[in-house]
Amino acid sequence: MPLRLDRSATGFEADFAAFLATKREVSEDVDTVVRDIIARVREEGDAALIDYTRRFDRLDLSKTGIAVSEAEVDAAMAEVDADTLAALRFAHERITAHHARQMPQDDRYVDPVGVELGSRWTAVEAVGLYVPGGTASYPSSVLMNAVPARVAGVERIVMTVPSPDGQLNPLVLAAARLAGVSEIYRVGGAQAVAALAYGTETIAPVAKIVGPGNAYVAAAKRRVFGTVGIDMIAGPSEVLVIADGNNDPSWLAADLLAQAEHDAAAQSILITDDAGLADAVEAEVERQLARLPRGEMAAASWRDFGAIIIVADLADAVPLANRIAAEHLELAMDDAENYVEKIRNAGAVFLGRHTPEVIGDYVGGSNHVLPTARSARFSSGLSVLDFVKRTSLLKLGPEQLRLLAPAAIALARAENLDGHAASVAIRLNPES
Amino acid sequence: MPLRLDRSATGFEADFAAFLATKREVSEDVDTVVRDIIARVREEGDAALIDYTRRFDRLDLSKTGIAVSEAEVDAAMAEVDADTLAALRFAHERITAHHARQMPQDDRYVDPVGVELGSRWTAVEAVGLYVPGGTASYPSSVLMNAVPARVAGVERIVMTVPSPDGQLNPLVLAAARLAGVSEIYRVGGAQAVAALAYGTETIAPVAKIVGPGNAYVAAAKRRVFGTVGIDMIAGPSEVLVIADGNNDPSWLAADLLAQAEHDAAAQSILITDDAGLADAVEAEVERQLARLPRGEMAAASWRDFGAIIIVADLADAVPLANRIAAEHLELAMDDAENYVEKIRNAGAVFLGRHTPEVIGDYVGGSNHVLPTARSARFSSGLSVLDFVKRTSLLKLGPEQLRLLAPAAIALARAENLDGHAASVAIRLNPES
Numbered sequence: 001m002p003l004r005l006d007r008s009a010t011g012f013e014a015d016f017a018a019f020l021a022t023k024r025e026v027s028e029d030v031d032t033v034v035r036d037i038i039a040r041v042r043e044e045g046d047a048a049l050i051d052y053t054r055r056f057d058r059l060d061l062s063k064t065g066i067a068v069s070e071a072e073v074d075a076a077m078a079e080v081d082a083d084t085l086a087a088l089r090f091a092h093e094r095i096t097a098h099h100a101r102q103m104p105q106d107d108r109y110v111d112p113v114g115v116e117l118g119s120r121w122t123a124v125e126a127v128g129l130y131v132p133g134g135t136a137s138y139p140s141s142v143l144m145n146a147v148p149a150r151v152a153g154v155e156r157i158v159m160t161v162p163s164p165d166g167q168l169n170p171l172v173l174a175a176a177r178l179a180g181v182s183e184i185y186r187v188g189g190a191q192a193v194a195a196l197a198y199g200t201e202t203i204a205p206v207a208k209i210v211g212p213g214n215a216y217v218a219a220a221k222r223r224v225f226g227t228v229g230i231d232m233i234a235g236p237s238e239v240l241v242i243a244d245g246n247n248d249p250s251w252l253a254a255d256l257l258a259q260a261e262h263d264a265a266a267q268s269i270l271i272t273d274d275a276g277l278a279d280a281v282e283a284e285v286e287r288q289l290a291r292l293p294r295g296e297m298a299a300a301s302w303r304d305f306g307a308i309i310i311v312a313d314l315a316d317a318v319p320l321a322n323r324i325a326a327e328h329l330e331l332a333m334d335d336a337e338n339y340v341e342k343i344r345n346a347g348a349v350f351l352g353r354h355t356p357e358v359i360g361d362y363v364g365g366s367n368h369v370l371p372t373a374r375s376a377r378f379s380s381g382l383s384v385l386d387f388v389k390r391t392s393l394l395k396l397g398p399e400q401l402r403l404l405a406p407a408a409i410a411l412a413r414a415e416n417l418d419g420h421a422a423s424v425a426i427r428l429n430p431e432s
Numbered sequence: 433m434p435l436r437l438d439r440s441a442t443g444f445e446a447d448f449a450a451f452l453a454t455k456r457e458v459s460e461d462v463d464t465v466v467r468d469i470i471a472r473v474r475e476e477g478d479a480a481l482i483d484y485t486r487r488f489d490r491l492d493l494s495k496t497g498i499a500v501s502e503a504e505v506d507a508a509m510a511e512v513d514a515d516t517l518a519a520l521r522f523a524h525e526r527i528t529a530h531h532a533r534q535m536p537q538d539d540r541y542v543d544p545v546g547v548e549l550g551s552r553w554t555a556v557e558a559v560g561l562y563v564p565g566g567t568a569s570y571p572s573s574v575l576m577n578a579v580p581a582r583v584a585g586v587e588r589i590v591m592t593v594p595s596p597d598g599q600l601n602p603l604v605l606a607a608a609r610l611a612g613v614s615e616i617y618r619v620g621g622a623q624a625v626a627a628l629a630y631g632t633e634t635i636a637p638v639a640k641i642v643g644p645g646n647a648y649v650a651a652a653k654r655r656v657f658g659t660v661g662i663d664m665i666a667g668p669s670e671v672l673v674i675a676d677g678n679n680d681p682s683w684l685a686a687d688l689l690a691q692a693e694h695d696a697a698a699q700s701i702l703i704t705d706d707a708g709l710a711d712a713v714e715a716e717v718e719r720q721l722a723r724l725p726r727g728e729m730a731a732a733s734w735r736d737f738g739a740i741i742i743v744a745d746l747a748d749a750v751p752l753a754n755r756i757a758a759e760h761l762e763l764a765m766d767d768a769e770n771y772v773e774k775i776r777n778a779g780a781v782f783l784g785r786h787t788p789e790v791i792g793d794y795v796g797g798s799n800h801v802l803p804t805a806r807s808a809r810f811s812s813g814l815s816v817l818d819f820v821k822r823t824s825l826l827k828l829g830p831e832q833l834r835l836l837a838p839a840a841i842a843l844a845r846a847e848n849l850d851g852h853a854a855s856v857a858i859r860l861n862p863e864s
Contacts, residue, residue, distance in 0.1 A: 098549055115797070260851070359856065364547065364826045392813055412790060417693060418725045419690045419730060
């Protein structure tokens with residue numbers, strides 16, 4: 001049974017605060033292992049990759065090669081059935097079109113006193129894309145990570161993906177081909193992250209690493225951060241559905257379960273002003289769970305982390321939603337358009353009854369890499385901005401320098417940085 | 433003596449690679465101490481702040497209060513001399529004008545098939561600004577951190593600053609007042625970071641923490657990351673000057689020393705195609721060092737981390753500069769405008785002989801919080817973007833859902849996420 005809260009009940013605030021504070025992640029202590037793996041890859045390069053892959057993936061890279069060949073990708077493309085490939089292409093086109101709108105504009109201008117200022121955006125030169133192996137090896141995630149990099153103008157997009165027992169998901173290779181991934185290596189885990197950050201004989205280093213992974217991958221990304229950039233460390237996925245009474249309970253139940261089936265630590269929350277609807281949704285969840293292939297996983301998530309919150313009025317849900325700051329927020333109501341204006345913290349909002357969150361996972365066009373665990377309060381989903389960086393430009397002539405110098409010198413002296421003051425003053429009085 | 437490299441010498445590549453790999457930071461192992469401090473602040477709140485401040489800052493907060501009062505800030509404003517206050521105001525205006533151009537635009541549109549998509553930017557609700565005490569307590573840094581937050585629309589800007597023996601820098605308080613800081617607390621160190629992240633009776637928690645600090649502050653920021661957002665952990669500052677032969681060596685020497693005086697771990701690098709100029713600059717550095725109040729610091733930095741690289745042609749400096757990816761890059765040459773087009777990795781570029789980097793520290797208008805330690809390869813200086821976050825919006829009607837559904841269902845099934853497929857399918861066939 002999921003948690004059930006009533007906003008009008010005594011003690012709601014304490015219960016809600018405790019709910020918000022619930023940790024959904026088991027933090028495995030893998031840091032020592034990861035430190036050693038990184039050190040060995042830095043020292044031994046390819047040889048370390050070969051050894052770890054033999055041990056962890058039961059695969060001899062000295063026979064297969066570390067790189068996945070173009071011919072292998074060709075074969076994967078041929079192997080994928082036509083409908084799925086068409087769906088991947090459709091998703092790729094929609095994601096590309098949306099992300100093309102995100103490219104930031106350079107800004108170069110002269111201010112009223114003649115100082116030239118500017119902000120210039122350039123692409124990160126090389127990006128590593130980590131793709132998990134096994135059941136979490138999602139072609140949609142390859143598109144969601146590679147497309148913004150490609151749109152940004154990243155020249156080298158380097159994918160690493162473990163191939164346990166030599167198996168690679170042909171759909172993942174197909175997605176990589178569509179998205180313009182430039183190199184693919186069959187390595188995974190902390191060793192792949194180390195190779196991307198520091199390079200080996202075969203893998204040239206990158207400047208930034210993105211993509212999801214298990215506890216070892218996350219720990220490795222944290223460790224190499226600084227040497228390279230990393231994306232956010234994603235936590236378990238979550239959805240918040242805010243629904244009025246005028247909904248088909250089976251639709252809402254399906255949406256809650258789509259989230260819950262990801263992971264036993266995923267979270268599905270329903271807020272409604274209709275207690276009757278809440279009951280109906282709960283019954284529907286049980287009914288649909290029975291026929292869901294990943295029902296056991298979904299049931300655990302719903303039981304341990306699911307929640308239903310009853311409010312007297314949907315307006316009361318706004319502050320709760322802003323505190324939850326959900327990764328995914330569905331507004332299953334008539335006037336979603338006005339309601340969303342009041343929502344401040346959410347990774348992505350799905351407006352109206354005909355926009356299930358799953359559309360955003362695949363073909364909506366927006367990115368499905370979104371801030372989890374309340375981090376939508378301070379961060380954004382993956383976008384083109386994650387693959388570009390800004391350089392400030394400043395240009396003064398002698399006249400502008402004379403104009404700005406007194407204030408710069410005054411502040412430098414106030415901060416006891418006389419060398420700073422001197423570097424300005426010396427240009428005013430070159431003979432000094 | 434600084435390192436001296438000649439690009440045409442045998443072994444240059446190995447020497448340059450070793451130079452790039454030089455670590456300039458001593459990583460103090462403070463993590464255990466910091467963990468305990470954070471745990472105690474979470475548990476005991478204000479009482480822990482009072483105890484730590486008594487111990488570390490020799491100040492009794494139970495007498496002074498944790499908050500700095502408006503009257504204290506008024507008094508500080510009155511205490512600052514008129515010229516310095518005018519300089520602060522001048523800087524504040526220029527920084528505000530530049531950052532106002534950085535506010536990203538919302539984007540809402542309907543695509544060719546009628547799907548509504550959008551990117552909506554909202555300000556982070558509350559931001560913590562850490563300001564160091566003692567000699568590193570810079571009013572200019574208060575402006576550089578607070579102004580972009582203010583421009584972004586952050587409602588609560590909460591400043592913490594330690595006051596060793598009860599001393600607060602009046603200029604720091606004045607800068608806070610000018611920049612619109614909403615609350616100021618006289619606490620520092622890991623305990624201040626913990627209070628900002630988790631809150632105490634007096635200090636309400638924030639969603640993001642920015643600002644420089646010592647090893648304890650940096651370790652605390654790393655630890656609370658996830659609960660709140662943080663900015664980059666800044667390393668020692670650095671400047672790269674690329675100069676043709678037609679420069680006054682005393683100007684270049686002054687610029688190199690302005691950087692070197694920051695910190696013994698700061699770094700100043702000169703690349704030139706004129707070995708004679710290099711010699712003259714080196715002699716000038718020695719001459720100016722003698723009269724610099726922070727000469728000992730600057731001398732240590734120049735001796736341990738300074739470098740002069742001779743190239744046959746300034747074009748040869750481009751790939752070196754892009755690998756160095758300096759925080760600050762000065763182009764002391766005639767045609768800086770064309771040269772900068774080839775520069776890809778740099779935090780900020782200062783064009784021409786009349787744009788010393790120090791102008792950017794104070795009054796240029798651009799931000800002086802910039803990526804250090806080669807991180808300009810993958811990250812940007814502080815900007816308004818660091819204080820806003822983007823929410824994706826997606827809205828389909830029944831017709832759009834029918835159009836996108838087949839591809840979404842195909843991909844969901846290909847990923848073995850039948851619950852995902854069901855959440856789309858159930859809307860096509862409600863009676864199922």
